[in-house]
Amino acid sequence: MPDPEGGHALHPTILREYDIRGIVGETLSAADARALGRAFGRWVAPGGGATVCVGRDGRLSSPALDDALVLGLVEAGARVRRVGLGPTPMLYFAVRHLAADAGIMVTGSHNPPDHNGFKMTRAERPVYGADIAALGRLAAEAPPSTPPAGTVDETPVADAYLDRLAADWDGGDRALTVVWDPGNGAAAAVLEGLTARLPGRHVVLNGAVDGTFPAHHPDPTDPETLHQLRAAVAQEGADLGLAFDGDGDRLGVIDGQGRILWGDQILALLAEPVLAAHPGALVLADVKASQVLFDRIAALGGRPEMVRTGHSLIKARMAETGAPLAGEMSGHLFFADRYYGFDDALYAAVRLLGMVAGWPAGETLATRLDAMPRRVNTPELRFPCPDAEKFAVMDRIRARLRAEGATVCAVDGVRVSTPDGWWLLRASNTQAVLVARCESDTAAGLMRLRAALGTALRAAGVPLPDVLAP
Known part of the structure; x- marks a missing residue:
């Protein structure tokens, strides 16, 4: 060298x-x-x-x-x-x-x-x-x-770390059945030690660290990476399944019926015990999160705040505000309540499992998901845009929206509110892509939001990606 x-x-x-x-x-x-x-x-x-x-x-x-x-x-x-x-x-x-x-x-x-x-x-x-x-x-x-x-x-430090994770288990002795999938990523190096410290029956998939990721790419926000976990949850009759990204700081969750809980839905559930312990506290969520989450935090007596996407940015904002809880659609979950305020998917998993284990008999993740308000939304849409161009594209779109008098939250990219709901476009800070999402109360409203997003891209000189083609 x-x-x-x-x-x-x-x-x-x-x-x-x-x-x-x-x-x-x-x-x-x-x-x-x-x-x-x-x-x-x-x-x-x-x-x-x-x-x-x-x-x-x-x-x-x-x-x-x-x-x-x-x-x-x-x-x-x-x-x-x-x-x-x-x-x-x-x-x-x-x-x-x-x-x-x-x-x-x-x-x-x-x-x-x-x-x-x-x-x-x-x-x-x-x-x-x-x-x-x-x-x-x-x-x-x-x-x-x-x-x-x-x-x-x-x-x-692995033993000390695992002891600290298990120290905040608060679900008693209820024996949940849980399927874990670290995806051959770094979380696999400590997962056996963690499950040994928790009650219940634990099934681990892809539990050997392998940098080639032979089973699937370790990204729990991509539904294509969750097929194996979903099948295992059904086969084992498990209460839920947990997935992790390559370095173990992002969490994915599958309920007992094989349905995905997205990052904002996980955060909405975790906010309940945290706000019970900290009435009126601030809870942070990134700009990609559903309006359902912000409304739920307010209904629980908390103060929701929309923040920029990015694990470092959210940790810094938590430290500034003293917020006990934060999260991203990407599955980064941050606890300052009883923990250190950094994104730790294994710790979040322990807190989630403890919460589920403490629910009354018959109450499950599936029943809780069924009770959540329903909105029609796109998944996170990601399409290529060169690193050298993506921020200039956003500047052009932001200027055009401003000139049109649109209702825009510019905390991170543009989140545009209309009577149909909202659409978001931002430049990724980690990859050469633009990231988009749309949410509405109706399927027709969602179509209009997608069309508005496509119009904004075309006006900025960006070829319409296939995911937004008419």
Whole structure:
């Protein structure tokens, strides 16, 4: 690996809004990881001496990137605590458990197998936005000619992490039957230890970490990845099924009838006990969430707030406001109630299972889902748009809507309200795509919203994607 003595320019496309992520061998390399380690160590403690936890997911490229990252951190004088293979939230936990100054997780999250990257935290706050831009600039600068030498030690935290997850079980001894699918992702590294700590009968699918993801892509927001889980729930007569993304910070849920509960529906359920414990509290949800969720939070006596999509952005907003609970349509769920305020799908699963186990006999996820108000909506629509163009497209659409006098929430992209409901369009911060969603009370209203979205795209010079074609 070349020594980046004169500084090392990171590919500009990998410096995302709330993490660093690229394609291994194209925009991301071990040299980038080493340069990032040097920059991060200097950024946290310019004179050296920062304690930095490092973890990694199960991707095939992660060990080499982990090694290079650690080398760079040591060259910056950091004291590195390697926590090893596991989910991203275990790394976040390690930073708190070990009283470290910062942490870096080597992970490609839910992206394809040839992608990888880094999620970072400094003490208890996420590293994102301007911080990531600053790290890119610092990596490009020549490091000190005689930097202080750091140290490395292996510091397993899995048992302490699992004990902490199980400590908040509040469902008594009710024996639920649960099917778990970590999708061969990093959550699989600790899942057996977690299920051993919980009551009930637990069936684990795809429970070996495998960076090729042989069973299916680990993205619980994609219904195509949930067929195996749905079949297993039916076969086992399970109460519910749980799915995780590649690094274990996003949760998917299947009820006992095989139906998907989306992120906003999961959050609506979890809000009930949290708001009972914190009357009038703020609950945050991203702009993609259904109006049903915001109405439900208000009906429970809470204060709903619509926020930008992005795990780092939501964690920062939670810290600013003191909100005890937040969530995204993507399945990121954040508990500051009895926990640390970061997105941890395994912890959210424990809280969800405890809530279900505590319901009266005969009450299930299926009955709760049946009782929720029904809206007609699209799934999350994702269509390609080059990274170099997607934000300019959004600027053109936002300006046109403003000129037309449309009712627009511009917290993140545009969420346009009409008598039919609402449509959303935003640029993804992690991929070269635009993301859209529409919701209405009626099928006819949904068609009109889809048409309005298509009109806005055409007016901005974007070819109409197939999912919106008439």
